[in-house]
Amino acid sequence: MMPLILANNGEENIIRKVGGSADVKKHLEDMGFVAGGTVTVLNTINGNLIVKVKESRVAISREMAGKIMI
Amino acid sequence: MDKQIRIALAGNPNSGKTTLFNALTGTQQFVGNWPGVTVEKKEGRVRGQKDVNVTDLPGIYSLSPYTLEEVVARNYLIEERPDVILNIVDATNLERNLYLTTQLVELGIPVVIALNMMDLVKKNGDSINVEELSRELGCRIVEISALKGDGVDEVVSACVEAANGTKTVPQHSFSGSVEHALAHIEESAVHDLPEEQQRWYAIKIFERDDKALARLDLPEKTLAHIEEDIKAAEKELDDDAESIITNERYVYIANLMKGCYKKKNKGELTVSDKIDKIVTNRILALPIFALVMFLVYALAMGKSISDGGIAIGTFLTDTANDVLGDAWLKEGSRAILEGWGVAPWLIGLISDGILAGVGAVLGFVPQMLVLFFMLCLLEDCGYMARIAFIMDRIFRRFGLSGKSFIPMLVATGCGIPGVMASRTIENERDRRMTITTTTFMPCGAKLPVIGLIAGALFGGSTWVATSAYFIGIAAIVVSGIMLKKTKMFAGDPAPFVMELPAYHAPAMGNVLRGTWERGWSFIKRAGTVIVLSSIIIWFLTSFGPVNGRFGMVDELYEDETVVTEEYVASVSERMGIPEDEVEPMDDSILARVAQPVSVIFKPLGFGDWKPTVATVTGLVAKENVVGTFGVLYAYDDQDGEEELEENGDQIWDKVAEDYRDFSGGHGKLAAYSFLLFNLLCAPCFAAIGAIKREMNSRKWTWFAIGYQCGFAWVTAFIVWQLGRLFAGGANVIGLVLAVVLLGLFIWQLFKPYKEARTLKV
Numbered sequence: 156m157m158p159l160i161l162a163n164n165g166e167e168n169i170i171r172k173v174g175g176s177a178d179v180k181k182h183l184e185d186m187g188f189v190a191g192g193t194v195t196v197l198n199t200i201n202g203n204l205i206v207k208v209k210e211s212r213v214a215i216s217r218e219m220a221g222k223i224m225i
Numbered sequence: 226m227d228k229q230i231r232i233a234l235a236g237n238p239n240s241g242k243t244t245l246f247n248a249l250t251g252t253q254q255f256v257g258n259w260p261g262v263t264v265e266k267k268e269g270r271v272r273g274q275k276d277v278n279v280t281d282l283p284g285i286y287s288l289s290p291y292t293l294e295e296v297v298a299r300n301y302l303i304e305e306r307p308d309v310i311l312n313i314v315d316a317t318n319l320e321r322n323l324y325l326t327t328q329l330v331e332l333g334i335p336v337v338i339a340l341n342m343m344d345l346v347k348k349n350g351d352s353i354n355v356e357e358l359s360r361e362l363g364c365r366i367v368e369i370s371a372l373k374g375d376g377v378d379e380v381v382s383a384c385v386e387a388a389n390g391t392k393t394v395p396q397h398s399f400s401g402s403v404e405h406a407l408a409h410i411e412e413s414a415v416h417d418l419p420e421e422q423q424r425w426y427a428i429k430i431f432e433r434d435d436k437a438l439a440r441l442d443l444p445e446k447t448l449a450h451i452e453e454d455i456k457a458a459e460k461e462l463d464d465d466a467e468s469i470i471t472n473e474r475y476v477y478i479a480n481l482m483k484g485c486y487k488k489k490n491k492g493e494l495t496v497s498d499k500i501d502k503i504v505t506n507r508i509l510a511l512p513i514f515a516l517v518m519f520l521v522y523a524l525a526m527g528k529s530i531s532d533g534g535i536a537i538g539t540f541l542t543d544t545a546n547d548v549l550g551d552a553w554l555k556e557g558s559r560a561i562l563e564g565w566g567v568a569p570w571l572i573g574l575i576s577d578g579i580l581a582g583v584g585a586v587l588g589f590v591p592q593m594l595v596l597f598f599m600l601c602l603l604e605d606c607g608y609m610a611r612i613a614f615i616m617d618r619i620f621r622r623f624g625l626s627g628k629s630f631i632p633m634l635v636a637t638g639c640g641i642p643g644v645m646a647s648r649t650i651e652n653e654r655d656r657r658m659t660i661t662t663t664t665f666m667p668c669g670a671k672l673p674v675i676g677l678i679a680g681a682l683f684g685g686s687t688w689v690a691t692s693a694y695f696i697g698i699a700a701i702v703v704s705g706i707m708l709k710k711t712k713m714f715a716g717d718p719a720p721f722v723m724e725l726p727a728y729h730a731p732a733m734g735n736v737l738r739g740t741w742e743r744g745w746s747f748i749k750r751a752g753t754v755i756v757l758s759s760i761i762i763w764f765l766t767s768f769g770p771v772n773g774r775f776g777m778v779d780e781l782y783e784d785e786t787v788v789t790e791e792y793v794a795s796v797s798e799r800m801g802i803p804e805d806e807v808e809p810m811d812d813s814i815l816a817r818v819a820q821p822v823s824v825i826f827k828p829l830g831f832g833d834w835k836p837t838v839a840t841v842t843g844l845v846a847k848e849n850v851v852g853t854f855g856v857l858y859a860y861d862d863q864d865g866e867e868e869l870e871e872n873g874d875q876i877w878d879k880v881a882e883d884y885r886d887f888s889g890g891h892g893k894l895a896a897y898s899f900l901l902f903n904l905l906c907a908p909c910f911a912a913i914g915a916i917k918r919e920m921n922s923r924k925w926t927w928f929a930i931g932y933q934c935g936f937a938w939v940t941a942f943i944v945w946q947l948g949r950l951f952a953g954g955a956n957v958i959g960l961v962l963a964v965v966l967l968g969l970f971i972w973q974l975f976k977p978y979k980e981a982r983t984l985k986v
Contacts, residue, residue: 181291185471191472191476205505211321212725212727214610
């Protein structure tokens with residue numbers, strides 16, 4: 156398991172675990188970051204990421220991406 | 226049909242909800258706020274249907290209690306219980322959208338699904354078995370294209386039918402141990418509720434949703450009993466209750482998708498992804514962004530077309546100001562009223578007070594509309610979300626979020642829409658910080674003030690204007706860093722997670738509607754506040770006690786029995802001016818109040834009543850500062866700004882002379898200090914009104930105004946006191962204090978953050 160920030164661009168990964176405080180975790184899960192689902196990093200800029208999760212594109216900060224384990 | 230039908234429109238952000246709402250209602254819309262919060266509420270009557278109303282709920286991903294939007298939406302659904310929920314679902318992102326649907330169907334309210342963007346799904350070569358999906362979910366599905374307006378009528382009739390039909394029953398179930406716990410909860414805690422509501426409450430109790438629990442107010446014993454069941458389920462599935470439910474919803478949807486969704490190609494980059502590869506590219510992102518912003522700025526607020534620039538906005542606003550503001554409203558109304566034989570004081574109030582004030586603000590409208598149009602365009606095509614993303618890391622360094630950028634950009638035109646634009650920032654702390662600091666940017670109305678000071682004392686030097694922008698930005702950065710270290714704003718930076726909608730060609734209907742909504746809101750807000758404050762300021766400058774008699778100072782001064790020579794002498798002594806310069810206005814309430822108040826500005830180098838009055842009238846509208854100088858210095862003709870520009874040199878000389886006199890020879894420094902204070906202090910009343918509305922709290926409004934004025938005072942103080950050190954003739958006490966204050970500034974700027982800067986997630 157490693158945090159999402161370490162994933163390579165363009166690689167599809169399976170989410171193993173979503174961490175963080177209750178509300179952050181729930182918010183991530185509501186947006187589609189759920190264990191067992193897939194996530195693909197499309198782009199990185201200064202540590203922030205653009206990822207593909209389900210069919211949507213989500214911009215996510217480095218701090219948040221660190222809570223998503225793949 | 227006698228019954229009123231209430232439809233609640235629910236869906237994910239970026240699912241085409243607003244477009245569908247507009248298609249449903251046409252022009253029959255009422256925009257307001259949800260009670261107690263600054264989340265926009267839109268209601269409307271369905272086109273061609275007398276008894277069908279639709280309420281647009283905020284865009285949400287879930288019915289969890291964590292964001293303001295979600296709480297607002299679910300409170301409406303639980304408390305108001307609309308007759309039917311119209312759930313708009315983005316077919317290109319079915320899985321994530323259905324996650325909300327699984328929660329909506331549990332409420333026990335009939336649900337109709339509007340499946341949007343099916344045309345795009347088909348274009349991609351994918352297919353969705355709508356009949357199968359409808360059967361599985363247990364509710365009617367209508368395929369629509371909100372953008373083209375296809376299927377909207379069918380949606381309406383499906384809603385009407387559903388409202389008169391049976392309640393939607395959720396078709397999905399959770400795993401054995403969860404259902405076991407849910408059954409227990411239903412039996413012990415919620416069986417007094419109407420049957421169709423039991424399921425939703427049972428699930429919320431299972432999730433330990435504190436807001437739902439507070440609503441139910443269950444006895445301790447029942448709660449303890451339920452807790453055992455929840456714990457058992459958590460132990461068996463090795464996760465917390467909330468995540469169990471979330472995961473099982475997704476698992477259910479994944480299974481559902483297998484049966485009804487056929488995807489042709491997988492993992493290929495869409496056109497939107499390819500655009501993002503360039504636009505949010507590590508190297509190109511900032512230059513592209515700068516170019517776009519430059520274009521927006523140049524078109525709306527740059528050099529006017531008539532001066533060889535490309536700014537349509539400036540051109541229109543200049544024209545509106547000349548024609549509407551001065552010619553029609555001010556002079557036109559004066560001519561008409563004089564023709565009617567209206568009393569001169571009333572003409573003064575209406576023409577010079579109210580209409581001139583309103584005209585000044587209305588003059589900004591064309592420019593604002595151009596700006597809003599372009600911002601709506603950027604928003605509709607999907608670029609706006611990227612801006613927030615690109616700017617986030619930079620803004621984060623000084624305690625703001627990427628979403629703070631837009632308010633600040635807009636504020637360079639006008640602070641009111643700037644403050645209004647802060648609404649898109651979800652995090653309350655970030656929003657408050659943005660509202661407090663955004664009016665530091667020099668707005669359009671401050672430009673004449675900068676021009677006046679630059680022209681009068683600095684020979685029209687351009688660095689004064691340039692420095693004004695630099696000061697605005699510096700004030701925001703410095704304030705951001707300093708405030709973030711105070712208790713009120715301390716804490717973790719708001720985590721940044723934001724959906725980026727796919728790029729698409731902007732829909733003109735949406736853009737124009739959005740432009741008009743914002744523009745109208747600006748006109749209303751600015752208009753009402755300006756009318757009120759113009760009346761007050763006009764009254765305060767026109768009336769006052771003269772030698773024991775109270776009335777219009779202009780009239781009383783014509784009466785020589787009132788204004789005797791001794792009286793003139795006493796006024797000249799009070800105001801500290803030569804006898805031949807005593808003016809009716811010196812006896813106005815404003816001058817009388819300003820004289821003692823001006824003591825506040827003594828340490829800033831401009832403790833004279835005239836700059837004080839100008840500062841106060843600047844609260845009505847910043848460009849009034851110039852007008853007031855015009856009135857105060859150009860005794861023979863009192864037309865203000867226009868005259869000031871024409872007879873500029875003469876008046877500027879007077880201003881410069883005056884500044885030299887009261888500042889003890891440091892005219893430039895005092896003028897710059899005056900400029901600093903006026904740039905940074907509280908904005909005009911209309912903008913303060915906007916701050917109050919967006920803060921939605923008296924305490925925070927006062928905090929914002931207090932902070933702005935305090936920051937302005939301290940900055941001007943430091944500049945004036947330290948400046949005199951270099952110019953010679955420093956005041957020792959002032960100098961020491963200035964150094965101490967500067968030290969505190971620097972200390973606050975560089976001291977480490979008390980709390981961890983990293984996210985506590």
